[in-house]
């Protein structure tokens with residue numbers, strides 16, 4: 001059976017580990033693996049403890065490195081760290097948000113730590129769609145804040161603000177009390193704007209969300 005059939009797919013790397021055939025001896029003194037591989041010998045733990053001043057606790061969270069997937073790091077490009085990482089491995093793990101398994105790819109790590117300048121502490125604890133969803137929510141909140149402070153909103157801006165607000169309620173970020181604001185914003189839309197696609201979409205969604213709020217869902 002395909003052990004990765006149920007894994008969440010990454011838009012760029014897919015869902016299965018990428019076998020490179022590279023598999024350095026993790027115990028060799030010149031090999032340093034990321035702590036996310038969960039491969040820590042006692043000597044490695046002591047080294048980390050010396051550097052950090054405390055011993056990191058690694059909970060059993062279902063993470064495991066996939067042997068044979070190593071990608072060599074370019075230390076000249078990697079974000080400087082007390083203990084650099086010499087090889088990245090595909091890490092098979094469980095998304096903290098949705099509970100599905102996904103791979104945090106070696107190539108993705110290389111991209112994070114060598115192209116994007118992320119520190120080695122940065123770790124993917126959520127699957128790609130959950131990460132994307134969080135980014136989307138963050139951008140909605142930001143946009144909502146911006147629109148909130150626009151003194152004389154156009155019809156399009158008012159609709160966009162209502163959409164941001166309703167979506168954030170649907171995503172359980174905003175409290176149901178904010179439904180009043182959505183209603184108020186829609187109330188301000190003049191007759192000429194009431195055939196707008198977004199207006200009609202909001203009018204259709206509003207009662208569904210209101211129904212949820214009556215069922216005592218606590219966001």
Ligand SMILES: [Zn+2]
Nearest residue numbers: 095098127130
């Ligand atoms: Zn997820």
